[in-house]
Amino acid sequence: MIVISRSPIARIIAGLFVAILVTGVLREVRSLSSSAPDFPCNEQSGGEVEIAISQGQTGSAIAKALAAKKVVKSSESFFRQAVADFRATRISPGIHRVNVGLCARQALDQLLDPKRIVGLISISEGMWVSEVLPQMHAAGFLKADIQEAIANSKKPRGFKEIEGLLFPAQYSFAQGTSAQSAIGSMLSRAEKAMKDSGFYATKEKFTPQQLLVIASLIQAEGKEKDFAQISQVIRNRLKIGMPLQFDSTVHFVKKSRGTIFLSTQSTLISSPYNTYRRYGLPPGPINNPGQAAMRAAVTPQAGDWLYFITVAPSDTRFTSDVNQFSKWKIEYKKNLRAGKFRSSE
Numbered sequence: 001m002i003v004i005s006r007s008p009i010a011r012i013i014a015g016l017f018v019a020i021l022v023t024g025v026l027r028e029v030r031s032l033s034s035s036a037p038d039f040p041c042n043e044q045s046g047g048e049v050e051i052a053i054s055q056g057q058t059g060s061a062i063a064k065a066l067a068a069k070k071v072v073k074s075s076e077s078f079f080r081q082a083v084a085d086f087r088a089t090r091i092s093p094g095i096h097r098v099n100v101g102l103c104a105r106q107a108l109d110q111l112l113d114p115k116r117i118v119g120l121i122s123i124s125e126g127m128w129v130s131e132v133l134p135q136m137h138a139a140g141f142l143k144a145d146i147q148e149a150i151a152n153s154k155k156p157r158g159f160k161e162i163e164g165l166l167f168p169a170q171y172s173f174a175q176g177t178s179a180q181s182a183i184g185s186m187l188s189r190a191e192k193a194m195k196d197s198g199f200y201a202t203k204e205k206f207t208p209q210q211l212l213v214i215a216s217l218i219q220a221e222g223k224e225k226d227f228a229q230i231s232q233v234i235r236n237r238l239k240i241g242m243p244l245q246f247d248s249t250v251h252f253v254k255k256s257r258g259t260i261f262l263s264t265q266s267t268l269i270s271s272p273y274n275t276y277r278r279y280g281l282p283p284g285p286i287n288n289p290g291q292a293a294m295r296a297a298v299t300p301q302a303g304d305w306l307y308f309i310t311v312a313p314s315d316t317r318f319t320s321d322v323n324q325f326s327k328w329k330i331e332y333k334k335n336l337r338a339g340k341f342r343s344s345e
């Protein structure tokens with residue numbers, strides 16, 4: 001317990017104590033500054049070395065590792081740079097290829113460059129599990145270990161499949177990390193994102209699993225600016241028993257990317273994921289959605305829309321009138337034939 005005295009003598013003593021303390025801190029900072037030699041930033045750097053950074057490694061430990069391999073001139077120079085630059089908190093664990101002979105700022109820039117991370121696994125919003133696994137194999141994980149990790153993965157309660165649970169982010173794991181641990185990290189990130197988005201706090205009739213399915217549909221069907229409206233269209237169609245009829249669900253079945261036009265024959269594919277033939281939500285997510293799509297799944301924008309169509313790149317329109325939708329569809333086909341969608345890729 002700290003007792004504060006009101007006597008004048010006590011205040012004088014306290015003032016002297018503070019002055020001595022501040023003086024000591026200033027001397028320590030000046031000492032650190034003067035004893036932190038740094039390479040010039042304008043000089044050409046040398047060859048590359050590998051720096052291993054583990055999960056939760058401290059800034060001082062990273063600084064010592066850089067200095068030991070002569071990436072920076074002194075550990076103090078990098079530590080001082082890391083403390084002053086908030087970006088240092090974004091350094092990913094893993095093996096980083098960096099040049100030697102860098103100034104502290106350049107060293108930090110290189111540690112933040114994802115292209116310099118060995119075995120980087122980059123999961124984009126809307127990516128399928130089938131597109132993530134080859135990246136894991138390329139990063140050094142054995143295919144058998146990956147499949148075993150998926151089979152034995154501890155999914156959140158109520159979730160049956162791993163599709164939708166590999167949270168979109170950049171991952172780089174230290175040497176020796178097991179496939180089980182790597183998959184577990186992705187699942188943990190997804191579960192946290194779902195909790196943060198309100199999956200487990202909403203009063204809606206949808207389960208967290210169903211909300212993740214909705215989030216994956218939202219992710220696949222539009223841009224972020226349209227997410228909340230697409231979320232409402234899904235609810236409106238489900239409410240009146242109207243089939244969703246989303247092209248993205250058929251693309252998921254066919255594993256086809258980059259195809260805008262969907263043939264009539266494709267809509268007849270026999271699959272529980274084909275929302276042209278099946279009513280209601282698909283049995284599981286059709287991709288790994290990001291945080292924005294998750295939030296939209298819980299917080300739709302109020303409206304009576306039943307139809308939406310991207311008439312041209314960045315021009316998605318919503319309506320409750322089927323006649324208006326038909327007119328926009330003619331405009332869409334005209335733009336498709338004119339090659340406007342190809343030019344936006």
